[in-house]
Amino acid sequence: MKAIGRWTGGALLLLLATFVLYECWIFAHVLWWTRNDPDMTRFMSTQLSVLRESEPNARLKHQWVPYAKISRHLKQAVVAAEDDRFLEHEGFDWEGIQRAIEKNQKRGAAVAGGSTISQQLAKNLFLSPSRSYVRKAQEAIVTLMIETTWSKRRILEVYLNVVEWGRGVFGAEAAARHYFGQPAASLGPAQAARLAVMLPNPRRYERQFGPRLAAHAERIQARMHRSQVP
Numbered sequence: 747m748k749a750i751g752r753w754t755g756g757a758l759l760l761l762l763a764t765f766v767l768y769e770c771w772i773f774a775h776v777l778w779w780t781r782n783d784p785d786m787t788r789f790m791s792t793q794l795s796v797l798r799e800s801e802p803n804a805r806l807k808h809q810w811v812p813y814a815k816i817s818r819h820l821k822q823a824v825v826a827a828e829d830d831r832f833l834e835h836e837g838f839d840w841e842g843i844q845r846a847i848e849k850n851q852k853r854g855a856a857v858a859g860g861s862t863i864s865q866q867l868a869k870n871l872f873l874s875p876s877r878s879y880v881r882k883a884q885e886a887i888v889t890l891m892i893e894t895t896w897s898k899r900r901i902l903e904v905y906l907n908v909v910e911w912g913r914g915v916f917g918a919e920a921a922a923r924h925y926f927g928q929p930a931a932s933l934g935p936a937q938a939a940r941l942a943v944m945l946p947n948p949r950r951y952e953r954q955f956g957p958r959l960a961a962h963a964e965r966i967q968a969r970m971h972r973s974q975v976p
Contacts, residue, residue, distance in 0.1 A: 807923075820906065824938075
């Protein structure tokens, strides 16, 4: 029994040490990206692997641009559509989460998530698209790391440069050129709203942008001028 107890204790210590080292590895990346731009995220890597299953030479469409070269319209549209209290919260919008829970209960299905831009960025940078309580807990830890060490401007800058906007399309610059043939800096209000409403399911909406989504884009465009951005 003593041998089993020692083995169990050793295994738990090893597991704890592995967890701590993994969190330190993530935090080191978060600190590095405070001033250095990530060139590849976990989501990008995952999608590139999927693309190369059918196209061995496939490459992602992605071009980093600084915050100042992204249209203010796009910044406001994304905040309006994804996280209207972005400048007010510290990573978690508890009011938004409560509204999402109530909406899901009313519909009887998971139709709203309540994740903030910071949470979505944490997931995109380090985590898999799969859903589980373990992944959600890790997302919360990374979100706290990001909110503690990055400014809101940096969070939005990185998010807009790495978020997925279609099959193999990542970041505002690639999205603007892919859909409108122009740089992200020159996007107008209608174009920005259209891109913003695609974010929950970009690969689907790239193929099918129907009347309901178009109406949603019009609603976002009508109120995005009130959205506060860094």
